[in-house]
Amino acid sequence: MWPTLYQGPGGVGLHNYGLMILLAFCSAFLLVNWRARQVGYHPDRLIVLYVAAAVGGMTGGRLLYVLAVEPSILWNDPSRLFAFSGFAVYGGTIGGTLAVAAAARAQGLSIWKMADIAAPAMVLGYGVGRLGCFFAGCCHGAAIDLQPRTPLLPDGLLYGQIFWSPHFPFLTTQFDAGVGRLLHQPLYPTQLWAVVALCTLAAILSSLWGKRRFDGQLFALMLLLESSVRIFIESFRADQRGYLLTVPVSPSMAAWLPGLASAGDAVSGARMGITTSQGIGLAMITLGVVLHVVRWNAGILPEAEVDDDEDADLPAPTV
Secondary structure, three states: OOOEEEEOHHHOEEEHHHHHHHHHHHHHHHHHHHHHHHHOOOHHHHHHHHHHHHHHHHHHHHHHHHHHHOOOHHHHOHHHOOOOOOOOHHHHHHHHHHHHHHHHHHHOOOHHHHHHHHHHHHHHHHHHHHHHHHHHOOOOEOEOOOOOOEEOOOOOOOOEEEEEOOOOOOEEEEEOOOOOOOOOOOEOOHHHHHHHHHHHHHHHHHHOHHHOOOOOHHHHHHHHHHHHHHHHHHOOEOOOOOEEEEEEOOHHHHOOOHHHHOOOOOOOOOEEEEEHHHHHHHHHHHHHHHHHHHOOOOOOOOOOOOOOOOOOOOOOOOO
């Protein structure tokens, strides 16, 4: 839609995908900073965690993308393993979570309290990051021939168009440039759905801070809700990473959930199934339920707000 903000000489430019990823990390870190001070963790103690989140998130996101989409890179061209192109959100979630947990443990911070602090921030970062997907044209929806449709953007403003229709999904997007594999045709606006849903979910999780029963509950709730949102949106997304499993269906049934009938290039509309991302989402929902059961009576460690000049002494972390 708008992949490059500025293109300089020699092929050097400023790309909106990278800019949105930077903004995603910054917005998440600012939210963590604000909440951590309320809990009793001085923001200066979190710098190592921010570095761990960035490195672990980018590394995990890239590794999962390579494994799911381009595994041949591992043995044919390992130099491209950590190229700054192609990332999987769930890989970033796993990599960033593990890295932050290790860094929090090393800093003497409660892993579960940090998980609650990070949960709304992670979802907010996802939402802002999906704007990068929208501008780049990746993570788009399945094709939809919706009539009538009215263009909302002036011709030539961006490398694509947004259409309005009186029928579901009401808004459709078309990409005429970028990295998407379906160009010059109306698509389900899955990136825009994700932006709205995830930013709303971040606000909901933040508002539930005072209602926690145990440390780690917001993180467990995030696993349940974010994964449910992802599974729904994935049902309308043409995810080239394909399926974990497929079953034969009638063409009329496939039309109800077009993303599940057109995810893999090699799978026809006569089959549909669970995509790779949906499979990971189901695993995360299961983990969220398990955390609620296991930690239901764990309680909440004391919290005391700190200012910029001091750090509160909290009890030793319990994992």
